Amino acid sequence: MIPAAFDYARPETVEEAIGLLGQHGDEAKLLAGGHSLLPLMKLRFANPSVLIDIGRLTDLSYVRVEGDELAIGALTRYCDLVSADVVTKEAPLLGYASSLVGDPQVRHRGTIGGTLVHADPASDLPAVVLATGGSLIAQGPAGRRIIGVDDFFRGFFETALEPDEILVEVRLPRTGACPWAYQKFVRRANDWAIVGAATVDGRVGLVNMGQTPLRATAVEEALTSGASVSEAAALAADGTAPAADMHASEEFRRHLARVLTRRALTAAEAR
Ligand SMILES: Cc1cc2nc3c(=O)[nH]c(=O)nc-3n(C[C@H](O)[C@H](O)[C@H](O)COP(=O)(O)OP(=O)(O)OC[C@H]3O[C@@H](n4cnc5c(N)ncnc54)[C@H](O)[C@@H]3O)c2cc1C
Structure with a gap:
């Protein structure tokens, strides 16, 4: 139950995190809330030699209306999705489903980006985001690209993200008036x-x-x-x-x- 030894990096910016991903390749893993990755490391199913801790990139934690979409930073935690009035108003399914994830400890650490990239078919938010529609924004060395949610989940715990990309934002249509x-x-x-x-x-x-x-x-x-x-x-x-x-x-x-x-x-x- 003790993870293998690893180096730890805490970038100050998304660009720095992307640079570290490029530098360390498959050896590196991003750490967000840690509630999926750390259990896997303790079981030695994941053995990254470098952990890139993006948990303090607070610029990636936000929910705001942008035109006819709701823009959600990838590091927004479940508890923030539950309590944000704008989520209740514009994407109530997301807030409600987030309230059913795990226990308070999980909801205070786990992030929307982490659960989507982890892509566990048993997790709640991937199916919720599929049902809602919208897109995911990935950032890599060449800049940003938009991935439609229907193209994001590729296989068992596998997504369309490239190894040197970070999921930075989730965009959902404003569905507050829909059943x-x-x-x-x-x-x-x-x-x-x-x-x-x-x-x-x-x-x-x-x-x-x-x-x-x-x-x-x-x-x-x-x-x-x-x-x-x-x-x-x-x-x-x-x-x-x-x-x-x-x-x-x-x-x-x-x-x-x-x-x-x-x-x-x-x-x-x-x-
Ligand atoms: C006791 C317990 C109960 C749980 N119950 C539930 C439940 O009922 N329903 C449910 O859906 N989930 C549940 N979970 C899982 C929880 O929701 C996780 O927090 C979530 O799946 C992962 O989010 P995280 O921020 O912790 O990601 P992490 O564990 O930090 O990362 C997960 C993976 O995503 C990658 N990653 C993270 N962020 C990014 C990013 N922005 N860009 C690119 N890659 C990234 C990491 O490198 C890693 O591979 C539970 C977990 C625990 C421990």
Whole structure:
């Protein structure tokens, strides 16, 4: 349970952090809230020889309205998403789902950037951001580029970020007036979702239903074609490949996806 030895760097700017990534290559890892990376290091599943601590780049912690989007700095913590009035008003699903992540300690350290880059299919916010739509802004040595959220999650714990890029911002459409809901099925409070279903305005994101966070496209298409909530939700497991583990079999997860999607869509309709 003790991580392997590593060097520690604390850059003062994003540019300095990018320079350190370029200098150390695959040996380096960025450290944000540490609530995914440090457990992996303690288990020796991750053994970076250099930790680049971006946790104090406070310039990357903000939420503000920019035109028809909400701009969220990558280092914004869950607790700030829960308490920010602008999130409640403009992206209420994000604030609500953040309030269900882990326990207060996790919510006071974990960041939106960390959870999106970690890309755990069992995490809440990746599916929430997929359901909301929008884009992610990465910064590397050549400057910034925008990645659509549908192109961001590439594989098991794998994203479209290059090794020398930092996620600096998340951009979400302002969906405050749209129907939304999130259903998270857990055995104990504070747990990761066994399955989750998030919806905004007819888009649906699924938690823990495959190798990556997923959109339930069959459900979305059915809704667009005029299907009822029950008919559409019955398709929630289509195209998914959930894992079996000590918490649930594949079939139970498929069942949960259908039930939770129906409940989420019904709750959104009633809003
Ligand atoms: C007890 C416990 C319970 C939890 N429960 C839940 C839960 O219910 N739901 C849930 O969704 N999550 C849960 N988590 C995970 C938690 O949400 C993590 O905080 C989050 O997944 C990672 O965010 P972080 O800021 O801590 O990232 P870190 O652990 O610091 O980093 C994670 C990964 O992302 C990279 N990274 C971080 N920031 C950036 C960036 N800006 N640009 C590029 N790369 C970056 C790091 O190099 C690392 O590879 C739990 C964690 C714990 C310890």
